[in-house]
Amino acid sequence: MSGPLAGLKVVELAGIGPGPMCAMLLADLGATVLRVDRKQPVAQGIERPLRFNTLLRNRGAIALDLKLPAAVEVVLDLVEGADALIEGFRPGVTERLGLGPGACLARNPRLVYGRLTGWGQDGPLSTRAGHDINYIALTGLLDAIGRAGQPPTIPLNVVGDYASGSMYMAVGLLAGVLEARQSGRGQVVDAAIVDGAAHLATTFFGMVAGGIWKPERGTNLSDSGSHSYDCYDCSDGRWVAVGPIEEKFFAELLRRLDIDAERLGPQSSRDGWKAAKAVLAARFRTRTRDEWSALLEASDACVSPVLSFGEAPRHPHLAARGTFVEVDGIVQAAPAPRFSRSVPDVPTPPRAITPANTDAALSAWFDTARVAALRDAGLIE
Numbered sequence: 001m002s003g004p005l006a007g008l009k010v011v012e013l014a015g016i017g018p019g020p021m022c023a024m025l026l027a028d029l030g031a032t033v034l035r036v037d038r039k040q041p042v043a044q045g046i047e048r049p050l051r052f053n054t055l056l057r058n059r060g061a062i063a064l065d066l067k068l069p070a071a072v073e074v075v076l077d078l079v080e081g082a083d084a085l086i087e088g089f090r091p092g093v094t095e096r097l098g099l100g101p102g103a104c105l106a107r108n109p110r111l112v113y114g115r116l117t118g119w120g121q122d123g124p125l126s127t128r129a130g131h132d133i134n135y136i137a138l139t140g141l142l143d144a145i146g147r148a149g150q151p152p153t154i155p156l157n158v159v160g161d162y163a164s165g166s167m168y169m170a171v172g173l174l175a176g177v178l179e180a181r182q183s184g185r186g187q188v189v190d191a192a193i194v195d196g197a198a199h200l201a202t203t204f205f206g207m208v209a210g211g212i213w214k215p216e217r218g219t220n221l222s223d224s225g226s227h228s229y230d231c232y233d234c235s236d237g238r239w240v241a242v243g244p245i246e247e248k249f250f251a252e253l254l255r256r257l258d259i260d261a262e263r264l265g266p267q268s269s270r271d272g273w274k275a276a277k278a279v280l281a282a283r284f285r286t287r288t289r290d291e292w293s294a295l296l297e298a299s300d301a302c303v304s305p306v307l308s309f310g311e312a313p314r315h316p317h318l319a320a321r322g323t324f325v326e327v328d329g330i331v332q333a334a335p336a337p338r339f340s341r342s343v344p345d346v347p348t349p350p351r352a353i354t355p356a357n358t359d360a361a362l363s364a365w366f367d368t369a370r371v372a373a374l375r376d377a378g379l380i381e
Contacts, residue, residue, distance in 0.1 A: 002342065002343065002344060002345050003028070003030025003031075003342055003344030004030060004339055005029040006030035006342070007030075007032075009032045009033075009081060009364070009365075010023065010026055010027075010033045010034070010082060010085070011033075011034055011075070011078050011079055011084075011086070012033055012036065012085075012086045013075075013086065013087040013089070013094070014036060015088035015089065016088070017088075017132075017157065017161045017162075018088065019086055019087070019088035019116050020035075020055040020056060021055055021161070021162050021165075022086055022114075022116060022169040023035065023059065023086055025167070025170050026170060027057070027059045028058055028336075028344055029335060030342070032059075032364050034060055034061070034062065034361055034362075034365065035059055035060070035062075036062060036064055036078070037062065037353065038063060038064070038065070038066065039064070039065045050352055051328055051329075051330065051349055051350060053350055054330065056350035056351075057332075057347045057349055058347045058348055060362075061351065061361060062361055062362060062380055063353045063358075063381060064380070065379075066097050068379070069098070070377065072097060072098045072099060074374065076104065076107045078365055079108050079111060080107050081108075082108065083110075083111070083177050083180075084112040084113075084114060084173045085111060085112070085114060086116060086169065086173070087115060087116070088115075089117075091115075091126050092127070101113045109184070109185060110180045110184060110185065110186045111180075112176035112177050112180055112186050112187060112189060113188045113189065114173045114176075114188075114189045115188060116169045116193075117191075117192055118130040118135045118165075118193045120192030120195060121190045121192070132160035132161045132193070133157075133160070135160045135164070135193040136160040136164070136193075138194055139194055139198045139201060140198075140201060140205075141197050142154075143217070144201075144204065145217070147218040147224050148216065148218030149218070159200075160193050160197055163196070163197075164193045164194075164199075165193040165196055167196070168191050168195070168196035168199070169189070169191040172191050173189060219270075221245060222245070225270070225273060226270075227276040227277035228243070229242070229245055230242055230277065232281050233285065234284055234285060234287060234289040235285055235287055236289055238289035239305075240284060240289055240292050241304045241305075241306050242302065243302040244300075244301055247267060248300075249300050249302050250267050252301045253301035253303065256296055256299060256301055257280070263279065264276040264279060292305075312324070322334055325346055327346070330349075332347070334347075354381065355375070358381055359371055362380075
């Protein structure tokens, strides 16, 4: 592997959602990640053929029956050579398997043990089931997303699982590894999605406290309340995203739309937002999305076409940057962020658990004799 994390070794105890996303991110940037799956593989949310489960890209996997003490010992041997471990089970599950922080840190005192859950390792809800929507609901984020007079809008599971969970887990693991390289001591990283979601909303809690952000959905500057930060439908039924909240950029938008600024009144006055939005909406409905894009996108008017997943990879800017790559016939996001020198490899597709792939996955951890012994013992395929 190439990339800035080349040489970092991570054991991933197979789970769903945010755990695999975190492991993929680290692997994308060059870490050697080994997914330890079960003999009956963990269901990955919405079932689909392996090649379309792109969160499992860039790393190998092995299947073990963790009810067997010998299989648990294999994982502990992997841990001995690892920098970090990722698990996303309810509190107490890995302890019952014999793979909790105590057992793993006893085997490798420098290990950074990452625990990625929705509710965290303690608190009244820590052992309860939940999903992205539940976690962001509890933190105030879900209540704030949506239009005036409408129910809260579900922002896919990007905000909770991936932004508040996966990304915070990745940062926590890397911070822990850096600290361990100085102190020689590992530790447990408790990455709760509720904590990450609350942290993401730091600026909004500050504005609420200052009376700047109104609690009603869709009534604020950047939540669709303002005419200068919203989506408008066009004559073809498609949409443009409009976001010139700064006065000079908004003036540029009005100039290009041929709208008299005096007609709309002060941009910052909430009293005029509804009427101004009606004026802009009527204007945008006079042309197609792509016609407006051609007129506005290259300017400082802060207008962009609202693209579908299918359209996004073909946009000239994203194509020029190589934001998307094609792997095994599937268009998907390239590794991010970018590095000037230690450039990550193009991702490899998810790998089925076969004898050959198991051998390849374990080659970075065990010698060939150990791998053969594990197979002879019936522990691996």
